[in-house]
Amino acid sequence: MLKVLIIEDEAGIRNSIANAFSWEEMGCELFGAAGSGLQALELCLNTPPDLVISDIVMPGIDGLTFLKYIREKYPFTQFIILTGHRNFDYAKDALNLGAAFFMLKPINFIELENSIRKLIEKIMQERENKKIETQQEHILRSLLNGRIYHNTSLLPQVKNLLNQIAYYRVCVLKFDDEIENDPFRLQNLMVFCENLTARENLLMVKTDNAHLVFILLLSQKDASFEDMKGYLIQLLHRIFEFFHVSVSAGVSEIRHGYDTLHEAYIQGLRALGQKFFTGSGCVHMFHKTGSLPAVTDYNQLLGFCQDILTWLGSGNPDSLSRFTDRLFSELLASFGSDASLLKSSFLILFTLCIQRTIGEDARQMSILLERYSNFQKVIHCENIEILKELMLNLIMDLADYHIVKSGTKQMIVQKITDFIDQNYQENISLNDAARVVYLSPSYLSTLITNETGKNFTEILNEVRVKNAIELLKDPSRKISEIAYAVGFHEPQYFSIIFKKLTDLTPRDYRKMYLN
The missing domain is CATH 3.40.50.2300 (Response regulator)
Structure with a gap:
């Protein structure tokens, strides 16, 4: 009623x-x-x-x-x-x-x-249409995901729709931005796509909050891909124009019959995976390639790992960028036919390198794993440039660890001094410094004191005050502003430390300099 x-x-x-x-x-x-x-x-x-x-x-x-x-x-x-x-x-x-x-x-x-x-x-009538649309979308989603349904329970309109699915392509759209975290904006985008795609030969299915699937019904089995590509490029452009959301698309081969929807959907997802290599906001066509290896070539990865260990022992950190470029190109040539294969190969290489470099040092192992969020950064990596940057960072970390473990105590202190010079404006601590050199905070504290006669906090405060002196020469800057700029969160504490190290308050030092 x-x-x-x-x-x-x-x-x-x-x-x-x-x-x-x-x-x-x-x-x-x-x-x-x-x-x-x-x-x-x-x-x-x-x-x-x-x-x-x-x-x-x-x-x-x-x-x-x-x-x-x-x-x-x-x-x-x-x-x-x-x-x-x-x-x-x-x-x-x-x-x-x-x-x-x-x-x-x-x-x-x-x-x-x-x-x-x-x-x-x-x-x-609207309720009846909604009922038909709901069942239609449910059936299509089930077919896309490879689930079987019972034909007897279908509404006549849905049966008729399935019978119309002869030749078609499946297109999978992926929202490159995290719009799924904004339900209101996501709903508006879905309605916008529905209105833009209101064509008799196009079916739209929402599979999850990050993907939309279009089933383009074709009049013939040799329909041109270029026509569909032009339409999709225009659609992606309109979405970006109105919502400032980047969208990528993966398109299947031409398929026949609704019973092959699952295979076409997989092809669309595989094609969409190419955005890992080409970047976001593009339309990708599925192309059959040679069969992918069932497992990663472990021996080949061992060879890559040995290359890294050899480079670490060469003592030539200046060649880091060139070495990483060459290694990544070789990794890409061997495992770059598929984004998932490339990521899994990288994770195995990642694990081998850490294991061979750090060995049984469980604490340092946990520091490295924490730094890379237990591999989550690799798993959720969206494009090839980010993966390359992760490889560069990993090799840099392993190089740092190698230098610290094989170097002198003076080298460790120098690395801590460099760390302070680069980060004194931030809220850094002895624990942060210990992670840089893969040592426990207590051992590092003793080492710094024995080598310099000062503790970590004293060295940090000296660097902050030294930089504050330069900033005080500018009369337009407030003293409280300078305190924050060099890493002190309390201007009063800044004044106490400044006077302790210079015998003058910041205000008195500025007066003396200006006079």
Whole structure:
């Protein structure tokens, strides 16, 4: 039964409308007759009405305000607006807000009944269409994912649709930006795509919050890919233009019959995987290649690992970039036919290198794994340039570890000094420094004190004060601003440390310099 709500501040008119029709015979129930907009809102808190018959001019919340609120919250609710004012602006506002009919008082009840019946028919048709669309999308999603369904339970319209699927391509769209974390924006984007793709030969299926699937029905088995590619490029451009969201697309070969939808979907996903190598915002066509190796060539990765260990022992860190470029090119040539294969090969190489370099040093192993978020950065890597950067960073970390373990205590102290010089503006600690040289904080603290006669904090404060002295020479900068700029979070503490090291307050030092 459809739920009908009447809103009219004049009790006589309200009761006349409520008693004028056989609501049950029309397939409706009168679930409320409110004397004000506020009372109507209270009725709608938990139960959305299907049809509202409302006056415009009422005390407090008027009909137009109520219409606007309900249409935002329940967009499928239908409205008939009543008014005693022959003002075209009222009609214009009501229709702009989504009212289906606008009627003048005194009420013509025959006209009102006709309007109600038309809206009932419209609502029922929309529900039937929604039911068909829901089953259609569910069946198509099941077929795409390789699940079998029972033909006997299908609606006739859905059966007819499946019978129309002869030759087709499957296109998988991937939102490159994390729009799935913004449900409102995602919903608007889905509606936008539905409107843009409202073509008889195109079916749209939402598989998850990051992917859309289009099934393009073809009139012939040799239809040109270029036509579809041009359409998709235009679609991606429109989405970026309106939503500033980058979208990539992967397109299958031409397939035949709905029973091959799963294979076509896999091809679309495989084609989409090429964005790892080419970047985002492109249309990729599936191409058959030679069969991929079932497992990564472990011996080849051992060879790459040995190359890294040999380079680490060469003592030539200046060639890091060139070495990484060469190694990555070789890795790409061997395992770059598929993004997943390349990532898994990289992870094995990653593990081998850490194991061979660090050995049984469990603590240093955990530091490295923590730095790379237990491989999550590799697994979720979106493109080849990021993977190359991860390889560069890994080799740099292994080189640092190798230098520290094979070097002198003076080399370790120098590395800590360099770390402080580069990061004194940040909130760094002894623990941060210990991670850089793969030593425990307590051992590093003792080593620094024995080698320099100062502790870590004293060295850090000296560097901060030294840089603060340069900044104090600029009279336009506030002392509190300088304190924050060199890493002190309390200006008062900055002044104490500054005076301890220079025998002058920052203000006195500035006066002396300027004079």
